[in-house]
Amino acid sequence: MGHAVDEAVGRVAGEVAVRADRLWEWARTLHGDPEYAFAEHRAADLLSGELEREGFTVERDLAGLPTAFAARSGTPRRPAVALLLEYDALPGLGHACGHNLIAAAGLGAALAARAVLDEGDGAVWAVGTPAEEGGGGKVIETEAGVFDDLDAALMFHPGVHSWRWAPLTAQAQYRVGFHGRAAHPTGNPTEGIDALAALIQLFNTLAVVERRLPRGSHVQGIITDGGRATNIVPEYAEALFGLRAATTAGLEDLAGELLTCAHGVARATDTTVTVERATPRYEHFRDSGVLSGRFAHHLSRAGLDLTPPEPGVFLGSSDIGNVSGRVPAIHPFVAVMGEDGSHHTPEFAAAAASDRGRRVMLAAAEALACTAVELLLSPDLRDRAWSEHERTTVAAAV
Helix, strand or coil, rough: HHHHHHHHHHHHHHHHHHCCHHHHHHHHHHCCCCCCCCHHHHHHHHHHHCCCCCCCCCCHHHHHHCCCCCEEEEEECCCEEEEECCCCCCCCCCCCCCCCHHHHHHHHHHHHHHCCCCCCCCEEEEEECCHHHHCCCHHHHCCCCCCHHHHHHECCEEEEECEEECCEEEEEEEEEEEECCCCCCCCCCHHHHHHHHHHHHHHHHHHHCCCCCCCCCCEEEEEEEECCCCCCCEEEEEEEEEECCHHHHHHHHHHHHHHHHHHHHHHHHHHHEEECCCCEEEECCCCHHHHHHHHHHHHHCCCCEECCCCCCCCCCCCCHHHHHHHCCECCCCCHHHCCCCCCCCCHHHHCCCCCCCCHHHHHHHHHHHHHHHHHHCCCCHHHHHHHHHHHHHHHHHH
């Protein structure tokens, strides 16, 4: 990529190494003090404060979110690259998805990249993104235009696999409410219209629909309101349905099927029904193969090799999908425990504070920083990343 690029990249390892103990201290601090969706005040203060002390200009309350921030260093213009920091935890499980490692690696990468770049080389951003586990901070930031003037958004995720890119589905939750008419089931049973029976019929109908859904798609529902007493025909019943699909277009089709089924059941049962989206929509993830390839190349120097994901295996959903629809983005997985494990378990939470977790976090920080530096210093790399992004975005819309 040229002598200047190679020289800058060659200095990254030293910048990460001098911060290694401090980065691990931040990771352990977050791990020992878990905070949850949109309430990660101590985490946001810690991370944004460290960036501010290192000379970044920090904007807090980003996109109207009290625990979101953007820290910027370098030129006010493009080229610009963002390191994404996640730091929310899971109620009852703490950092059982390893977001403490994501935050520390992204922070370390931003600091190291800025340290090896000259002032005029471009802009390094570190963006604090709350509530990935539920609430979708990146969705809100994307809709507010936070990523519109960037050339890439980079992050990694600890996992049980080491995969170059993340097979992440689109997902959203929908609230469905059936309205009937209350009555006494013995005294005047013919006057009642059973809303709960209608809701149960919807579950049965969706079970038939699910049998023909493509791989990567599913519907999972829970009843959130099933009536008040056994001697009253339920006049209202409500459920929350989680929908997932391999693509965002597929998710919209599935939401349409839910709506069709709900209205069909309502007509058949003489109820009325309301259907509304209850959460932000997470889009499917579009990998920047150009940039994830560079990340994998740099990570291999630490003895950590990434492979393509196993065909047909999906690992969930993330609001990074929405960012990837706007700018080239990467979200590789790097294993911190064996493939017999799973995210969102006490064992994974322990791995996020383990020696292996430390090694992975530091290696990921270095690989992220190297990828960011290359992007800022190489117009050719930026052009290739944007060309690929435009092709994948058009293909996803077809």
